[in-house]
Amino acid sequence: MLLTISILLENKPGALLRVTGVLSARGYNIETLTVAKTIDPELSRMTIGVEVEDRLRSQVVKQMNKLINVLQATDLTDAPAVIREMILLRVRCDQNTRTAVLKEAEIFHARVVDSSTEGFALEATGDPEKLDEFVAIMRSYGEIEVTRSGGVAMSLEGKKIRLQPPVALNEVGQTASPAQRTL
Amino acid sequence: MAAETLQSTSPRTETGKLMSGAEMLLECLVREGVDCFFGYPGGVTIPFYDALYDHHIRHVLVRHEENAVFAAEGFARATGKVGVCCATSGPGATNLVTGLVDAMMDSIPIVAISGQVHSKLIGSDAFQEADTFGITRPATKHNFMVKTLQELPQIVHEAFYIAASGRPGPVLVDIPKDVFQARGHYAPVDTIHLPGYKVFTEGHTGQIRRAAQLIWEAERPFVYAGGGIIAANAAPELKEFVELVDVPAVCTLMALGGLASNHPNFVSMPGMHGSYAANMGMTDCDLLIALGTRFDDRVTGQLSTFARHARVIHVDIDPAEVGKNRTPDIPIVGDVKRVLQKLNRVLHELAPEAAPKKSEARRKWRAQLREWKEERPYDRGHLDEEIRPQHLMDEIDRLSNGQAIVTSDVGQHQMWAAQLIGFNEPRLWINSGGLGAMGFGVPAAMGAQMARPDKLVFAICGDGGFQMAIPELATIASQGLPVKIIIMNNGYLGMVRQWQTLFYNNRLSAVTLDCFPDAEKLASAYGFAGRTIEKPHELTKALQEAIAYPGPYLLNVKVSPEENVYPMVPAGGSISEMVFGPPQPVTV
Numbered sequence: 019m020l021l022t023i024s025i026l027l028e029n030k031p032g033a034l035l036r037v038t039g040v041l042s043a044r045g046y047n048i049e050t051l052t053v054a055k056t057i058d059p060e061l062s063r064m065t066i067g068v069e070v071e072d073r074l075r076s077q078v079v080k081q082m083n084k085l086i087n088v089l090q091a092t093d094l095t096d097a098p099a100v101i102r103e104m105i106l107l108r109v110r111c112d113q114n115t116r117t118a119v120l121k122e123a124e125i126f127h128a129r130v131v132d133s134s135t136e137g138f139a140l141e142a143t144g145d146p147e148k149l150d151e152f153v154a155i156m157r158s159y160g161e162i163e164v165t166r167s168g169g170v171a172m173s174l175e176g177k178k179i180r181l182q183p184p185v186a187l188n189e190v191g192q193t194a195s196p197a198q199r200t201l
Numbered sequence: 202m203a204a205e206t207l208q209s210t211s212p213r214t215e216t217g218k219l220m221s222g223a224e225m226l227l228e229c230l231v232r233e234g235v236d237c238f239f240g241y242p243g244g245v246t247i248p249f250y251d252a253l254y255d256h257h258i259r260h261v262l263v264r265h266e267e268n269a270v271f272a273a274e275g276f277a278r279a280t281g282k283v284g285v286c287c288a289t290s291g292p293g294a295t296n297l298v299t300g301l302v303d304a305m306m307d308s309i310p311i312v313a314i315s316g317q318v319h320s321k322l323i324g325s326d327a328f329q330e331a332d333t334f335g336i337t338r339p340a341t342k343h344n345f346m347v348k349t350l351q352e353l354p355q356i357v358h359e360a361f362y363i364a365a366s367g368r369p370g371p372v373l374v375d376i377p378k379d380v381f382q383a384r385g386h387y388a389p390v391d392t393i394h395l396p397g398y399k400v401f402t403e404g405h406t407g408q409i410r411r412a413a414q415l416i417w418e419a420e421r422p423f424v425y426a427g428g429g430i431i432a433a434n435a436a437p438e439l440k441e442f443v444e445l446v447d448v449p450a451v452c453t454l455m456a457l458g459g460l461a462s463n464h465p466n467f468v469s470m471p472g473m474h475g476s477y478a479a480n481m482g483m484t485d486c487d488l489l490i491a492l493g494t495r496f497d498d499r500v501t502g503q504l505s506t507f508a509r510h511a512r513v514i515h516v517d518i519d520p521a522e523v524g525k526n527r528t529p530d531i532p533i534v535g536d537v538k539r540v541l542q543k544l545n546r547v548l549h550e551l552a553p554e555a556a557p558k559k560s561e562a563r564r565k566w567r568a569q570l571r572e573w574k575e576e577r578p579y580d581r582g583h584l585d586e587e588i589r590p591q592h593l594m595d596e597i598d599r600l601s602n603g604q605a606i607v608t609s610d611v612g613q614h615q616m617w618a619a620q621l622i623g624f625n626e627p628r629l630w631i632n633s634g635g636l637g638a639m640g641f642g643v644p645a646a647m648g649a650q651m652a653r654p655d656k657l658v659f660a661i662c663g664d665g666g667f668q669m670a671i672p673e674l675a676t677i678a679s680q681g682l683p684v685k686i687i688i689m690n691n692g693y694l695g696m697v698r699q700w701q702t703l704f705y706n707n708r709l710s711a712v713t714l715d716c717f718p719d720a721e722k723l724a725s726a727y728g729f730a731g732r733t734i735e736k737p738h739e740l741t742k743a744l745q746e747a748i749a750y751p752g753p754y755l756l757n758v759k760v761s762p763e764e765n766v767y768p769m770v771p772a773g774g775s776i777s778e779m780v781f782g783p784p785q786p787v788t789v
Contacts, residue, residue, distance in 0.1 A: 028397060031346070032334060039339055080521035086343045086363060089397040184394040187232075187358055 019072060020049065022101060024171050025064040025082060026089045026179065029055055033087040034064070040081045041068055050103075050146075050168030061089065065101075065171045090179050098174040103146045104167040107153065110137040110160040119159050126152045217386035222350045222376070223252035225387050226314070229357040230258060232389065235285050237261065237276070237651055239269040243289020244329055245316035248381035261651065261680060264672035266293050268644035270300020270371075272673075274309050275648025278631045279606060279656075281434060283364050284648065287314040291329030294336070294375070299638055301340040301371045306635025307455060308432055310369035312360050313341075317377040320348065333375045342370030350383040354390045362393055367400040368519040369432055401518060404535025404543060412514045412531045413547040415488060417555035419512075420562035422448045423486035425471065425500075428455030428634070429493015429517060429537045436460070436627045438541035439492065445548055447563065448490070449570045451479045453500055454619055456493070457630040462603055462623030468570060469579070472500040473770045474616040477779060478573035480770070483508050484777040485569075491515045493537035496526035497635070502776035516540045577781065579620045580767065588737050590614065590689050590760045594621035596740050597659060597687065600748065605657040606649050608632060610642040610666025613695035616766045618661050640669030643686060647673060650682045657685070657748060664690040664714050664757075671723075677753045678727040685747045686755045690717060690733075691762040699765045703783070720757035731755030 027033050034053060041048055050067035070078055075093065082091035094101075107128075111119050119138060123130065128142035137160065142152055146169050156162050220228070226249065230238070237259040242250045253260055263269045266288040273284030284304075288297050294315040304311045315337075318327040334346040343363050345356045353376070360372040416422055430439050430452070436459050443450050443466045451471040452459045460467050469476035471483050483489065489511040494500075496515075501507040504526055515522075515529035516537050523532045533540055581595045594617045601607065603625030609615040609632040624630045631649055633641040646660035662670070667688050677684055694712040701709050724731025729752050734743045740758070747754040768779035 032338065032344075035335070035338060043339060077521065077525055083399070084519070084521055086395060086398045180399075181396040182394075182398055182400075184392040185362065186392050187390055 019070065019075075019095070021066075021068055021070050021075060021078070022094045022099070022169065022171050023066045023068065023079060023082070023091055024094050024099075024173060025066065025091045026056070027062055027064060027085075028087040028089070029060055029062045030087055033062070036085045036087055037064065037066070037082055037091075040078060040085070041066070044074070044078070046070060046078075050166075052168045052170050065169055067169055089181065090177075092173060092177070094171050094173055099171050100174065101146060101169045101171045102143055103149055103169045104141065104143045105149045105152065106131070106139065106141055106165045107156055108132075108137065108139045108163040109156045110162070112160075115159050119156070122155050122159075128152065217388035219384060220387050221248065221252060221382060221384050222353055223249040223381040225350070225353055225385075226357060226376070226381070227252055227256050227258060228387060228389075229354050230285065233283065233358070233361045235283070238285035238287060239263050239272040239276075239648065240287030240314075241266050241269055241289065241293060243291075243293045243316060245318055245378040246287065246289045246293075246381070248378065249287070249314075249316070249376075261647075261676065263644065263647075263676050266296035267299050267640070268647075268670065268673050268676075270297050270304065270311065270313060271638075271641050271644035272648035272651070273311050273313075274300065274304055274307075274641075275608060275631055275645030276652045277309050277311060277648075278645070279628050279649040279652040281432075281628065282652075283310040283312055283361055285312050285314070289316045289329065290318050290333065291331045293329075294333040295331055297373070298336060298340050299636075301337055301373065303633050303636040303638045303641065304371035305340060305342065307633070308369050308428060309371070310364040311371035312357075312364050313371060313373040315373060315375045316381070317346070317375045319379045320377045321379070323377065333373070337373045337375075340371070341373050342368075344373040344375065346375045347377065347380050350380055350385045353380060354387065355393065358390050359393050359395060363395070363398065367398075401520060401534045402536040402539050404516065404533045404540035406543070408531055408533045409540060409543050410547055412533065413544055413551055414555070415512060415514060415531065416446055416448075416490065416548065417551055418559065419488035420559050421486045421566045422446065422488040422490060422563070423482050423511070424448050424450035425453070425483065425489055425491045425494055426450055426456045426459050427453045427492065427494020430456050430459035431627045433493060433518070433536050433538040434627070435493065435538035435541055438538055438545065440464070441545050442541055442548070445545060445552070447567070449482055449567060451475070451482065453494055453497070454632065455634045457619060458624030458627045461625040463625055468574065470619055472497075472776065473502070473772075474620065474766050474768065475500075475776070476574070476579060476620070477577035477768055477781075478570055480768070480776040480779060481573045482570055484775070486511045489513045491517075491529070492541070493517060495519075495522045498526075500776075501526065502770045502774055506775040506777070577768070581621060583737060584761070585737060587761045588735065588740055588758060590617050590691065590764050591621060592737060593687070593689055593740065593758050593760060594618050596744055597661070598622040600741075600744055601657065601659065603629075605629065605659055606631065606646075606653060607659045607661060608642045608645040608649060609660075610662045611637040611639050611696075612663045612666065613691070613699065613764075613766050614661055614663045614689040616696075617689075639663075639666040642666060643670035643673050643677070643684075646684045646686070647677055647680070647682055650684050651680070658683075660684055660686045662686065662688050663695060664688055664692065664717050665694045668714075668717075674723070674727045674753075674755075678729055681752065683750075683752050683754075686753070687744075687747070688720070688755070688757045690757050690759050691764070692717070693762060696766070702765065703769075704771070717757070720755050724753075724755040727753075729753040729755070731757065733757040733759065735759035
């Protein structure tokens with residue numbers, strides 16, 4: 019099934035690859051992926067849409083949570099959450115259909131970002147399925163070109179993230195002692 | 202230049218001693234208690250080796266980087282300490298990969314240092330450049346690329362912490378040449394902060410209590426102990442548990458020695474080449490107590506029929522292992538040592554009331570296990586005219602008396618050794634379990650012998666795996682390591698040959714090793730002793746001679762070539778459906 023996974027991770031080189039590596043190592047194809055810094059610039063929030071076999075669903079999320087750079091990975095597929103996506107769409111239309119295209123755009127709360135004699139460039143945000151409909155309707159007016167952002171998701175449940183506290187080094191490492199040459 | 206930036210951004214370090222990145226790395230290694238590591242220098246690590254020149258840490262020059270990891274693994278497996286290895290950029294680093302994956306599969310704490318080309322050259326296809334950070338990402342528990350001198354000490358200590366804590370594993374630190382060379386003020390790191398690194402150690406108290414109740418209620422309880430027992434140093438707790446409940450126990454290939462082989466409750470190894478009693482016990486038990494183990498396919502066989510009558514308690518430190526292959530009735534995420542300590546306490550509390558209730562059923566269960574053990578013990582049979590591989594292992598078992606360190610390669614000899622050689626302590630049996638990497642035995646024995654100079658160390662190899670590790674004979678000789686290399690020489694890649702015989706109509710494709718060097722000449726070429734034997738009456742004396750010899754010894758034992766390892770559970774089958782011998786010819 020198509021999972022929506024929301025991941026809070028450290029904003030570090032390679033962190034993105036570690037997360038996607040959990041999926042690619044199992045041969046899964048990522049459908050959508052968005053990532054950007056959070057209000058804390060040391061962290062990023064990532065939303066992944068990926069088709070995963072049902073029985074491996076929790077395994078995939080657990081493997082992500084195991085990554086050192088991941089603070090929290092949450093499966094939002096069945097959880098209370100909002101998912102929104104942005105679309106940029108160019109549609110070619112002639113003089114006869116311009117008004118109709120604008121009317122349809124209005125229904126989807128799309129904004130005109132460019133207008134020319136060839137047609138329009140439109141920007142819309144919404145539920146990914148709503149945007150599918152938007153695309154289907156616009157296609158009926160003429161040739162289209164589309165760029166989608168992929169979904170961004172936010173959980174509606176206030177889940178506390180338990181960050182791990184710093185560890186004093188003498189607890190983990192050894193105290194400096196002259197090593198013995200004769201081992 | 203790096204030194205100036207460092208001073209301006211981190212005022213604290215101004216007070217520290219001025220040193221190079223290479224010297225800082227050595228300081229950090231000393232702080233982590235490293236007294237010995239394995240490596241191979243190259244262009245970009247020359248600055249590091251220069252700093253090592255007058256340092257007291259002992260460096261062992263191996264003859265191939267893959268063996269640097271295997272040796273570090275041998276060291277780590279024999280001691281429980283973090284094993285350390287080092288390689289240069291490019292080919293040096295790519296040669297580490299097999300060893301890293303091996304350590305990953307078997308959860309062995311390793312810190313690997315790899316050199317990288319000068320930061321300014323990264324990404325330019327410079328000489329001996331490889332994307333080590335990218336290549337080793339899925340081969341390690343975590344990896345780092347150091348970009349500035351300033352972050353070097355922090356990263357090195359984080360690497361050690363990650364390698365050794367939680368479920369142990371390999372961590373690689375990739376260090377560009379200019380970071381080794383840069384000079385700055387060194388201030389020891391006092392804390393490390395990994396906000397996303399969760400280590401679960403304690404285990405849920407309520408779950409532990411429920412587990413204790415289930416354990417006392419069970420009529421046919423059975424312990425399935427895995428490598429976690431060794432990694433967590435939980436052998437004393439396991440022994441206490443097994444005796445307290447008086448429950449039969451199997452140790453997996455990774456856990457041999459976790460419960461002493463001569464312990465009355467020890468059954469044997471379970472799985473594809475496990476014993477009849479072990480697999481029947483797993484199949485018929487009503488409560489499976491899985492401790493620090495991951496329900497590997499070589500242990501469970503067909504999952505749908507595995508322990509099908511049993512409720513399952515699964516203790517593991519890695520939450521991703523709990524419920525991965527079998528959904529447990531009682532999942533407990535925690536360090537198996539801590540969990541067993543708590544569990545033993547609760548079991549003690551409940552014992553006066555709970556223990557007698559099922560005592561009769563349990564007595565029957567133990568009797569049943571004994572019966573299975575007697576019914577079909579492992580084959581240790583000897584012949585007069587040729588040395589059976591089983592005979593060789595039986596003799597090593599007798600002479601080592603459960604006290605020797607034994608490393609192995611992968612294949613038939615590994616299975617016979619695991620079946621027939623006893624281990625009365627943890628950290629004696631060292632093999633490549635998960636990855637099954639041939640060529641592991643000799644370098645691992647090197648590392649183990651470095652760590653435990655007091656111990657008798659056998660490297661038991663097949664004639665295939667040994668030939669992958671021949672370069673390390675030079676390391677063994679130059680270090681004067683008295684490792685006893687025993688080659689179980691059947692002239693075949695035996696395990697592949699066994700499968701071809703049993704499942705591919707005996708079409709033996711590319712498994713014949715028809716050229717093998719003269720062991721005596723080979724050993725003497727490296728300056729130590731060796732010989733070849735092929736008659737059963739020579740075996741005991743030859744082994745005794747090898748043990749008594751004051752240095753490395755290469756004993757090439759020609760064994761019956763066609764022997765197969767039994768029992769065997771055909772891949773994908775139920776573990777209760779074991780095969781005990783070759784298919785009988787059908788007579789029409």
